[in-house]
Amino acid sequence: MTQTVKIGKVAMLLASLDEEEKSLFSGSFENIKYCQGKAGSMDVQKVIAAVETAAKRNGIISEQVYRETHALYHAILESLQGVTRGHIGVGNMMRTVGLRFAVVRGRPYEREDEGEWIAVAFYGTIGAPVKGLEHETFGLGINHI
Amino acid sequence: MTQTVKIGKVAMLLASLDEEEKSLFSGSFENIKYCQGKAGSMDVQKVIAAVETAAKRNGIISEQVYRETHALYHAILESLQGVTRGHIGVGNMMRTVGLRFAVVRGRPYEREDEGEWIAVAFYGTIGAPVKGLEHETFGLGINHI
Amino acid sequence: MTQTVKIGKVAMLLASLDEEEKSLFSGSFENIKYCQGKAGSMDVQKVIAAVETAAKRNGIISEQVYRETHALYHAILESLQGVTRGHIGVGNMMRTVGLRFAVVRGRPYEREDEGEWIAVAFYGTIGAPVKGLEHETFGLGINHI
Amino acid sequence: MTQTVKIGKVAMLLASLDEEEKSLFSGSFENIKYCQGKAGSMDVQKVIAAVETAAKRNGIISEQVYRETHALYHAILESLQGVTRGHIGVGNMMRTVGLRFAVVRGRPYEREDEGEWIAVAFYGTIGAPVKGLEHETFGLGINHI
Amino acid sequence: MTQTVKIGKVAMLLASLDEEEKSLFSGSFENIKYCQGKAGSMDVQKVIAAVETAAKRNGIISEQVYRETHALYHAILESLQGVTRGHIGVGNMMRTVGLRFAVVRGRPYEREDEGEWIAVAFYGTIGAPVKGLEHETFGLGINHI
Amino acid sequence: MTQTVKIGKVAMLLASLDEEEKSLFSGSFENIKYCQGKAGSMDVQKVIAAVETAAKRNGIISEQVYRETHALYHAILESLQGVTRGHIGVGNMMRTVGLRFAVVRGRPYEREDEGEWIAVAFYGTIGAPVKGLEHETFGLGINHI
Numbered sequence: 071m072t073q074t075v076k077i078g079k080v081a082m083l084l085a086s087l088d089e090e091e092k093s094l095f096s097g098s099f100e101n102i103k104y105c106q107g108k109a110g111s112m113d114v115q116k117v118i119a120a121v122e123t124a125a126k127r128n129g130i131i132s133e134q135v136y137r138e139t140h141a142l143y144h145a146i147l148e149s150l151q152g153v154t155r156g157h158i159g160v161g162n163m164m165r166t167v168g169l170r171f172a173v174v175r176g177r178p179y180e181r182e183d184e185g186e187w188i189a190v191a192f193y194g195t196i197g198a199p200v201k202g203l204e205h206e207t208f209g210l211g212i213n214h215i
Numbered sequence: 216m217t218q219t220v221k222i223g224k225v226a227m228l229l230a231s232l233d234e235e236e237k238s239l240f241s242g243s244f245e246n247i248k249y250c251q252g253k254a255g256s257m258d259v260q261k262v263i264a265a266v267e268t269a270a271k272r273n274g275i276i277s278e279q280v281y282r283e284t285h286a287l288y289h290a291i292l293e294s295l296q297g298v299t300r301g302h303i304g305v306g307n308m309m310r311t312v313g314l315r316f317a318v319v320r321g322r323p324y325e326r327e328d329e330g331e332w333i334a335v336a337f338y339g340t341i342g343a344p345v346k347g348l349e350h351e352t353f354g355l356g357i358n359h360i
Numbered sequence: 361m362t363q364t365v366k367i368g369k370v371a372m373l374l375a376s377l378d379e380e381e382k383s384l385f386s387g388s389f390e391n392i393k394y395c396q397g398k399a400g401s402m403d404v405q406k407v408i409a410a411v412e413t414a415a416k417r418n419g420i421i422s423e424q425v426y427r428e429t430h431a432l433y434h435a436i437l438e439s440l441q442g443v444t445r446g447h448i449g450v451g452n453m454m455r456t457v458g459l460r461f462a463v464v465r466g467r468p469y470e471r472e473d474e475g476e477w478i479a480v481a482f483y484g485t486i487g488a489p490v491k492g493l494e495h496e497t498f499g500l501g502i503n504h505i
Numbered sequence: 506m507t508q509t510v511k512i513g514k515v516a517m518l519l520a521s522l523d524e525e526e527k528s529l530f531s532g533s534f535e536n537i538k539y540c541q542g543k544a545g546s547m548d549v550q551k552v553i554a555a556v557e558t559a560a561k562r563n564g565i566i567s568e569q570v571y572r573e574t575h576a577l578y579h580a581i582l583e584s585l586q587g588v589t590r591g592h593i594g595v596g597n598m599m600r601t602v603g604l605r606f607a608v609v610r611g612r613p614y615e616r617e618d619e620g621e622w623i624a625v626a627f628y629g630t631i632g633a634p635v636k637g638l639e640h641e642t643f644g645l646g647i648n649h650i
Numbered sequence: 651m652t653q654t655v656k657i658g659k660v661a662m663l664l665a666s667l668d669e670e671e672k673s674l675f676s677g678s679f680e681n682i683k684y685c686q687g688k689a690g691s692m693d694v695q696k697v698i699a700a701v702e703t704a705a706k707r708n709g710i711i712s713e714q715v716y717r718e719t720h721a722l723y724h725a726i727l728e729s730l731q732g733v734t735r736g737h738i739g740v741g742n743m744m745r746t747v748g749l750r751f752a753v754v755r756g757r758p759y760e761r762e763d764e765g766e767w768i769a770v771a772f773y774g775t776i777g778a779p780v781k782g783l784e785h786e787t788f789g790l791g792i793n794h795i
Numbered sequence: 796m797t798q799t800v801k802i803g804k805v806a807m808l809l810a811s812l813d814e815e816e817k818s819l820f821s822g823s824f825e826n827i828k829y830c831q832g833k834a835g836s837m838d839v840q841k842v843i844a845a846v847e848t849a850a851k852r853n854g855i856i857s858e859q860v861y862r863e864t865h866a867l868y869h870a871i872l873e874s875l876q877g878v879t880r881g882h883i884g885v886g887n888m889m890r891t892v893g894l895r896f897a898v899v900r901g902r903p904y905e906r907e908d909e910g911e912w913i914a915v916a917f918y919g920t921i922g923a924p925v926k927g928l929e930h931e932t933f934g935l936g937i938n939h940i
């Protein structure tokens with residue numbers, strides 16, 4: 071079984087590259103559905119809502135099918151584990167946050183049965199309440215959908 | 216205060232891009248010290264040892280100064296939180312793993328006082344014991360050194 | 361949207377009731393696929409393997425499709441969070457364990473699109489290395505498949 | 506040492522069975538003290554308060570003795586680990602919740618010295634903010650009192 | 651309700667002071683039962699066994715009563731959360747460890763009903779596999795018994 | 796390499812001893828910089844702010860240098876893991892809290908290169924909302940600065 075489309079890497083590139091850099095990878099963004107967005111708060115509930123809303127508005131997942139929301143929700147939670155480095159419950163203690171996210175839906179595997187999967191990547195900065203007192207952070211979550 | 220060198224993003228690119236893709240970013244790999252390596256086991260102790268050994272052999276950190284080992288160790292742990300998505304203690308339950316890692320040391324901030332920081336990124340696959348039954352995983356940890 | 365088949369409750373009953381008690385609920389075990397088994401170790405890797413093997417041998421999930429193994433794996437991990445009450449990584453510290461498990465696959469929702477879901481329940485005792493020095497423990501994990 | 510009263514299993518049955526099903530187990534509810542209740546919020550502080558209040562009002566624990574509150578509090582926390590599957594701190598991110606709970610106090614062991622123990626079980630649904638977009642969840646915590 | 655005996659503070663002092671320093675607090679070690687010991691490994695299972703064995707040999711807890719083992723076990727686990735700073739499952743990754751521990755049993759509260767409680771404190775060093783590359787660590791757990 | 800100044804133990808003594816007891820250790824408080832304070836809430840964000848403010852006002856860390864804030868922040872988080880015994884995200888569920896803290900900055904190691912390190916200790920009580928229904932709690936975090 072071969073993995074033909076690296077939806078995780080694609081999500082990571084979409085979340086972290088600037089426009090000029092992304093243009094170098096334009097071939098990677100075919101054969102997938104994706105959307106991008108921003109989250110400026112570290113209130114975890116708001117971050118999840120921002121990603122879910124973007125994914126639904128852009129038709130990445132179906133609003134009416136719970137299993138798609140469920141798949142996305144767990145991919146977001148896994149990705150936030152990377153962002154908060156295991157302290158997801160501490161999220162609201164981490165203060166200034168500037169996160170960009172990307173949601174990618176595609177068929178990573180050659181084998182037809184494996185179906186569609188979803189990847190959620192966050193990239194940005196996290197830190198103290200004074201602007202500039204912050205460092206980079208990143209997260210990636212992947213789930214079958 | 217401006218962040219002039221994005222050591223986290225650079226570490227991510229080093230860990231996840233292939234050689235041809237990396238060549239597109241060659242300008243990003245100046246003004247930093249970095250090394251790369253592989254870890255084929257998910258025994259967390261072995262993964263940490265692989266990164267520490269690579270970082271010491273390549274002169275990224277000094278072998279004799281504990282504070283540098285301490286800074287690197289916590290950056291590795293944070294990065295592994297992303298890889299294991301918060302289940303770092305469960306690491307040895309996750310079976311086939313093929314991880315590439317990059318360690319980057321540099322001065323992210325314009326302000327001289329901020330000194331050097333270190334970033335550790337992992338990218339690869341993680342999954343069931345049968346080859347191919349796996350998906351991508353990613354982690355990033357950053358610390359002052 | 362109504363939940364018509366409570367696969368979680370059914371898995372709990374299968375894992376915790378004795379044969380006589382189960383006979384009172386025989387109507388609940390129709391319209392689902394399920395299997396049962398035992399795990400006598402708290403080595404988390406062995407517990408996961410025991411459940412995966414039982415689920416594959418009994419045709420609850422397909423051995424060849426990674427997305428089914430992936431769905432089951434995460435349902436097992438969630439269920440073990442209940443068993444270990446959040447200390448899953450501490451699993452191998454908990455010594456005598458006698459766990460029964462049940463895996464249930466079915467269609468919990470009326471709406472056709474919601475498709476199949478899987479539930480994993482564990483019930484048994486966990487405790488000190490001397491027999492009898494132990495108390496009950498339970499876990500339930502649910503995932504779309 | 507034999508466990509003669511399975512307070513954990515009894516708590517699970519009380520929390521998850523409907524009235525008709527419970528009547529099949531009426532013999533199991535003798536020789537124990539128990540109470541039942543509901544919690545409609547996933548604000549963890551409110552869930553804990555609901556259980557503590559019910560347990561005190563129904564005389565399951567003494568309001569004035571801190572060691573009884575302490576025993577119950579830790580049993581609730583353990584049970585919530587199952588409900589949130591290890592993400593207890595993320596509790597307030599999980600949105601619609603409909604939980605029933607049961608608190609059982611009894612003497613599980615034949616040996617007199619083992620004294621009284623307490624079990625807390627939750628059963629219900631947890632999910633997205635739209636009604637019906639949710640799945641089952643379960644938790645069980647046990648402590649000496 | 652007043653706390654008259656600070657078993658936690660006493661356990662911390664016993665675990666961390668040298669003999670001369672302890673002599674300054676000799677009045678604090680009356681009205682309690684306590685024992686002390688050492689653990690040179692970070693294999694969590696061995697650390698727990700070392701504390702349990704010391705507590706039983708010194709008559710701090712009764713070997714035959716499970717509820718006393720259960721109370722001690724959870725106090726040890728809580729104390730190890732401080733030692734490993736939340737990464738208890740990662741314990742075996744942390745390499746050279748030199749821990750001293752103290753177990754204290756007493757009646758902290760004036761009110762008779764509150765009965766006996768147990769405190770477990772660890773103090774020592776934790777670090778890289780080279781001697782000296784380590785820093786201090788501390789943990790305290792308290793439970794009713 | 797020898798550890799000549801035990802900043803962790805000193806922080807513990809500062810946080811937990813009363814004035815009279817501290818006077819017995821006055822020699823230990825030389826060659827270090829330290830400050831003390833109180834936190835009466837278990838809102839984790841407020842506790843962190845209280846420690847950071849005290850450390851900056853007393854010149855223990857420099858307000859303008861992010862790497863010092865970063866070092867302190869992670870030492871506080873580690874210390875809170877001990878206070879909450881691994882449930883840091885549950886912090887706001889724990890109700891009455893009376894914590895004293897100490898921040899110590901010094902050179903623990905003989906070797907000049909190891910530079911300065913920082914220790915944060917908390918000691919106090921944590922418990923139910925009724926005064927007196929609480930037990931002791933402690934935490935220690937250490938980081939290079």
